[in-house]
Structures are given as C-alpha cells and as structure tokens.
Amino acid sequence: MSDNEDLQSAEENQEVAPEEQKLTFEEQVETLTAELNKALEEAETHKDVAVRAKAESENIRRRAEREVSNASKFALERFAKEILAVVDSLEKALEHPVEGEAQTSMKEGIELTYKLLIDTLNKFSIEQIDPLGDAFDPGLHEAMVMQESAEHEPNSVMNVIQMGYSLNGRLIRPARVIVAKGKSPEIDEKA
Structure with a gap:
C-alpha cells in the first residue's frame, strides 16, 4: 500500500469513527436513562416502604400511649x-x-x-x-x-x-x- 492509500484508509476510519462514537453515545444515553428510571422506581418503592414504616411506628406509639393512659385511668x-x-x-x-x-x-x-x-x-x-x-x-x-x-x-x-x-x-x-x-x-x- 502506498502512502496515499494509507492516508485514504485513515480518513475513512476517521469518518466511520465519529458515527460509531455517535451511536455509542446514544446507546450510552439510553442505557443511563434506563438505569436512572430503574433507580427512580427503586427509590419510590423504598420511599413508600419508609412512609409505611413511619406510619406503623406512629400507630404503635399512639396505641401504647392510649393503653398506658387507660391502664392508669382504669386501674381502680x-x-x-x-x-x-x-x-x-x-x-x-x-x-x-x-x-x-x-x-x-x-x-x-x-x-x-x-x-x-x-x-x-x-x-x-x-x-x-x-x-x-x-x-x-x-x-x-x-x-x-x-x-x-x-x-x-x-x-x-x-x-x-x-x-x-x-x-x-x-x-x-x-x-x-x-x-x-x-x-x-x-x-x-x-x-
């Protein structure tokens, strides 16, 4: 191969390379978007679990306070x-x-x-x-x-x-x- 052919081959590779990089970038965006959506769904699930756990602990606390209050009120x-x-x-x-x-x-x-x-x-x-x-x-x-x-x-x-x-x-x-x-x-x- 001559220098001209090598240069032409290098230019073709450079031309193909940005397209490949572009596709790779789009794929990366899609992958990252999918991962972000999955992380957001998991965060929402964990938030829901945390809210429910907090509500349950509040209910337990209120029930315990009511039972203690009733025990003292009605001990007699x-x-x-x-x-x-x-x-x-x-x-x-x-x-x-x-x-x-x-x-x-x-x-x-x-x-x-x-x-x-x-x-x-x-x-x-x-x-x-x-x-x-x-x-x-x-x-x-x-x-x-x-x-x-x-x-x-x-x-x-x-x-x-x-x-x-x-x-x-x-x-x-x-x-x-x-x-x-x-x-x-x-x-x-x-x-």
Missing part, C-alpha cells in the same frame, strides 16, 4: 367494684326507720360515713349514676321491673333499686331500676 376498676358493696350496705342501712335517740345518732353517723365514702369515690373519678326520672337507657341502666304508672312518663325510670357507677366516664356498674310503662287501655266490658 376492680377496687371500685369491690367497694361498691360497702356503699350498697350503707345505703340499705340508711333506708331503715329510726326509733329512738340512739338510733338517730347511729343513723347520723352512717349518713356521714356514706357521704365521706361517696366524696372519696368522686375524688378518684368514680361517679354515681342516679337516673331517677330520666329516660331509660339500656347502656346505663338495668331494668329490673316494668310497672304501669299514670304518674310517670312511659319508658322513664320511676324508682332506683341500686345506684350505678362509672369510672372516668366508663360504666362499671349499671343502675338497677324500675321502669314505667304506659297504662294499659281499659277494655270496654260492654262490647
């Missing part, structure tokens, strides 16, 4: 249920009629003890439910008997057999009540 529930028997006994003692000065003094002592016990229960958020005259609520009251009454509204509490109690707004014992029902219509015997 078992004790309160047991002490209500004492309250009931004092209420029954106060129902008995008084005969003589000695019994009057004793009743006054029982009344003071009862008031002190109720005040102590209130200090610890144990509230008495006295539904006398209220509409019957099966969520708060336990109907022991239904009686006809012309003096009371139908479906209202006309007498309380045993007081109900709640602890921090949660029912620990329903009030046991007698509920009024409407007077039955008189049947005309002449008919």
Whole structure:
C-alpha cells in the first residue's frame, strides 16, 4: 500500500469513527436513562416502604400511649367494684326507720360515713349514676321491673333499686331500676 492509500484508509476510519462514537453515545444515553428510571422506581418503592414504616411506628406509639393512659385511668376498676358493696350496705342501712335517740345518732353517723365514702369515690373519678326520672337507657341502666304508672312518663325510670357507677366516664356498674310503662287501655266490658 502506498502512502496515499494509507492516508485514504485513515480518513475513512476517521469518518466511520465519529458515527460509531455517535451511536455509542446514544446507546450510552439510553442505557443511563434506563438505569436512572430503574433507580427512580427503586427509590419510590423504598420511599413508600419508609412512609409505611413511619406510619406503623406512629400507630404503635399512639396505641401504647392510649393503653398506658387507660391502664392508669382504669386501674381502680376492680377496687371500685369491690367497694361498691360497702356503699350498697350503707345505703340499705340508711333506708331503715329510726326509733329512738340512739338510733338517730347511729343513723347520723352512717349518713356521714356514706357521704365521706361517696366524696372519696368522686375524688378518684368514680361517679354515681342516679337516673331517677330520666329516660331509660339500656347502656346505663338495668331494668329490673316494668310497672304501669299514670304518674310517670312511659319508658322513664320511676324508682332506683341500686345506684350505678362509672369510672372516668366508663360504666362499671349499671343502675338497677324500675321502669314505667304506659297504662294499659281499659277494655270496654260492654262490647
């Protein structure tokens, strides 16, 4: 080969080389674009997982706080249920009629003890439910008997057999009540 042929061959190689480089550059752009898209998809997936994990940890934290709060609020529930028997006994003692000065003094002592016990229960958020005259609520009251009454509204509490109690707004014992029902219509015997 002569120098001319070598030079011509070199020029052809140079002409081909930029086209090959151009194709290679385009291929590289496509490859890099595909890799970038794949990385973005993976980043989005990881972001989604991270957001879900954060939300789950927040839910666990809130649930734990609520459980701790409820545990402290309602720790007295078992004790309160047991002490209500004492309250009931004092209420029954106060129902008995008084005969003589000695019994009057004793009743006054029982009344003071009862008031002190109720005040102590209130200090610890144990509230008495006295539904006398209220509409019957099966969520708060336990109907022991239904009686006809012309003096009371139908479906209202006309007498309380045993007081109900709640602890921090949660029912620990329903009030046991007698509920009024409407007077039955008189049947005309002449008919």
